[in-house]
Amino acid sequence: MSNKILEVKNLVTGYQGKDGFVKAVDGVSFDLEKGETICIVGESGSGKSVTSMSIMRLVEFENGKILDGQILFCGEELSKKSNEEMRQIRGSKISMIFQEPLTALNPVFTIGKQITEAILFHRSTGKKEAWQRAEELVRLVGISDPKQRLKQYPHELSGGMRQRVMIAIALASEPDLLIADEPTTALDVTIEAQILELLRSLREERGMSIMLITHDIGVAAEMAKRIIIMYAGKVMEVAETKDLFDQPLHPYSKGLLESVPRMAGERGVPLKSIIGSIPRLNEVPPGCRFSPRCPFATKKCNQQEPALETRGTRQVACWHVDELIEKDLLAINTEGGVPIES
């Protein structure tokens, strides 16, 4: 096998609605190499979380279903596995941490109980060893005074501490892949920096692969080697971080990058923005999904959906890439935003 730890091919995930399935993820493909950090960036409703929930096969528990496509983890097909088989993989080979660490932890059990539960489930060790291991894990994720902390309940810890506990639980069985779904969104900047630093060191020291899901392009830029940009259930662009910021190939990527106020940009001037708003999943426009908001859209864009095409090391789904590059219309230019009137 190659050194690809995860390959997602043409994944389609839908949720049961009134008139059939609403596709939250519609034909998503990407892969992740061992020891790599990849970032899925998208706004709300882009399908980034549903993608990760599909890989973990958790969508089934919330009325969703994988309708098509393959999820290969170390060459094994996950979408065909039985629930029992998936239980063995979840938490042991693939772990996940969630956005809101308060709701992800059980309020009536101590931290120690919850970490050792994860250890005992996946390993045949005694209780005593499990507690020792829990202590090690808690220390590893940077919590001081582990013995004391293990006796505490989730409500006694701060948001940052809880997220560290979540990471400790996720690491309990030394997974090969860690999926982090907006791990720092609910946290303050200084705590966010601590958690990101922890994730970075875990990757470097343990060679863990990380799939990070975020809406914050800044976080993606700091963490990932490669970035996947999603919009309304589709992948719009895949590129190495450096390349993406040098020159985005998709008008949506460009729009996204331009609309964030830069720390070094000129102050007070109108910001660039993308007109309109994200479509609801049951009202996805025909043709290219971004076309109603795209400044370069043509008739073709409104009628036919472009496929994700490979261009060297990158991939992009846009009909007019060549033309836009040639005319140099994709370069990032944060100046000259127009305050919108309608």
Next chain:
Amino acid sequence: MNPNQPSKEPLLKIENLKKHFTVKSGGYFNKKKKVIKAVDDVSFTIYKGETLGLVGESGCGKSTLGRNILRLQEPSGGKVYFNDRNILTYKNRELRKLRKQMQIIYQDPFSSLNPRFTIGQVIGEMYDIHGFAKGAEKENRVKEMLELVGLDPSRNTSFPHEFSGGQRQRVGIARALALNPEFIVADEPVSALDVSVQSQVLNLLMKLKKDLGLTMLFIAHGLNVVRHISDRVGVMYLGKIVELSETDNIFDSPAHPYTAALLSTVPEVDPRLKKERIILKGEVPSPASPPSGCTFRTRCPLAKERCKAEVPGLTEVRTNHFVSCHYPLEDGQTLKEVIVSRGSVNS
């Protein structure tokens, strides 16, 4: 001591504003009362026509401060002068009049609009309460307001759920501006919005501020957003303003170690701009039992013995640059340099 500037005309003067909450703790036989100082002796001035940004981590008291200035919560002490009169002494009728001049935009456009009201009613209610306009005139005004914030005026009979997050936030802005106020508190107005929509709302706020000559207190935790929109910026930590100056001063040469550390950890969009990250240890202490002396000292990489004993006051270290720190950074110094040269107690 007071960050006043004679050249500019103040609109609001906040003096020693305090908001304390008492919480009960301890068991049945051992009842204790603790005082949480959410806003602790804060003084500053907001000048006419400026946007003052207020940043800080959650729980630092920035929202509480905003609400207390508007008297949406009653302050525990201090004075708020609005056009040279202390509004904390106002009662019923006077207070209601004051509401016309000061309004607020909330963070969450989903919970701040009544789901059973059409947006025409949401905005029209403002005119009803203050007896500004009735009937057809009211409807016209509502439509004008919708147009002003870039919404289709014919949608005044739609309900909030029919709008997207960004559009709802515009309704919130229209409601706040309906009575033509002088002063607006914008409490995290774009935090709940997606990036591509966030810039639309920011542009709208900047445009309205210019066109209507508004004065704005802009509360947010996103430093890039605050930097973009504000003329001056105040940094809060545990109920106190620790640094206050013009935006460029704060972002180019911060004097407080907290500000410097905060700035160094902002995830930068452009990966080519590599920075030296200073990651603060630990977390914001509980406001129920803040550290002695300087409240930041437990996390400060530069803290010394003196910081334990003495509470630093807000002092003007450079022109119009106020900071409350015993050992502020000098102009152009980076925190990293100072850590290396000074050494410290904590690390």
